[in-house]
Amino acid sequence: MRAALGLVCVALAAGCGDSTAPDPLAPGPDRSAGLTDVAADLDVVLEHGALPDACTAARAQPSDRRLHLLCGKSMFFYESFGTSGVPTALVQLLLDHFADQVGPGFSAFGLVADPSSPKHWPLGLAPTTPVAKGVDALAFTCASCHFARLPDGRYAVGAPNHAYAYGRHTLALALFPQVALGGPGAHDPEALAASSRWSTTIAPIHRWRRRSSARSCRWPARPCRNSPPPMSSTTRAGAAAPWTS
Numbered sequence: 144m145r146a147a148l149g150l151v152c153v154a155l156a157a158g159c160g161d162s163t164a165p166d167p168l169a170p171g172p173d174r175s176a177g178l179t180d181v182a183a184d185l186d187v188v189l190e191h192g193a194l195p196d197a198c199t200a201a202r203a204q205p206s207d208r209r210l211h212l213l214c215g216k217s218m219f220f221y222e223s224f225g226t227s228g229v230p231t232a233l234v235q236l237l238l239d240h241f242a243d244q245v246g247p248g249f250s251a252f253g254l255v256a257d258p259s260s261p262k263h264w265p266l267g268l269a270p271t272t273p274v275a276k277g278v279d280a281l282a283f284t285c286a287s288c289h290f291a292r293l294p295d296g297r298y299a300v301g302a303p304n305h306a307y308a309y310g311r312h313t314l315a316l317a318l319f320p321q322v323a324l325g326g327p328g329a330h331d332p333e334a335l336a337a338s339s340r341w342s343t344t345i346a347p348i349h350r351w352r353r354r355s356s357a358r359s360c361r362w363p364a365r366p367c368r369n370s371p372p373p374m375s376s377t378t379r380a381g382a383a384a385p386w387t388s
């Protein structure tokens with residue numbers, strides 16, 4: 144009996160008469176250096192505009208712990224690490240001409256608009272290596288998937304962004320322009336159905352193609368060198384993201 148009680152005490156790790164055992168749920172020491180990662184006010188979480196230049200400041204003062212953390216936070220929001228992205232012009236086209244469908248900063252897909260972006264980019268997309276010579280691109284940063292609103296509405300750095308409709312956003316960026324310019328092609332019917340409501344207003348896409356590097360290609364007969372492959376059910380399975388949500 145005594146042995147059994149001992150086991151229960153080990154299993155519970157705390158309590159069982161040992162009042163000196165640490166409370167595992169007690170708040171830890173404050174190591175935030177005054178930064179705020181959870182708040183109802185987005186401007187507070189974004190450190191009142193201090194993030195974009197934070198790494199330059201941190202490099203100038205390498206022993207400053209607060210600047211060091213601020214630089215890390217800046218990278219969380221604004222660093223793409225050179226990963227492959229989508230043409231900036233395409234993102235801008237959708238934000239400027241399809242505002243009703245995509246929302247400010249792609250908020251219709253669950254991203255959060257960056258209040259400091261004059262071009263209404265979302266938090267979670269940032270400049271990356273160009274797609275081709277002269278074709279600037281934007282790619283994900285950690286914030287697209289790991290920055291979210293909590294059920295009570297507060298913004299939280301590190302919260303999983305369950306609201307992000309990654310599959311639908313991918314369709315908007317990759318499939319919609321191809322279908323608008325080149326027809327249904329070899330794309331999966333389910334993907335086409337999910338993006339069909341877009342194709343009623345394709346004029347801005349044609350204007351964009353005339354202005355941009357995409358004018359040298361014509362989907363699907365003469366695809367752009369960097370155009371994405373057809374959306375197939377394999378693509379969907381690989382991305383593990385439903386098209387309809």
Ligand code: HEC
Pocket residue numbers: 283284285286287288289
């Ligand atoms: C496109 C969405 C996306 C982006 C961008 C992204 N992540 Fe993730 N991340 C995920 C998903 C989804 C998981 C969960 C994977 C799983 O559980 O199988 C994850 C898991 C993680 C985990 C593990 C968490 C745990 O509790 O096990 C860490 C740490 C992490 N990501 C850090 C980062 C960092 C740092 C960045 C930016 C450099 C980043 N992620 C960018 C989607 C993303």
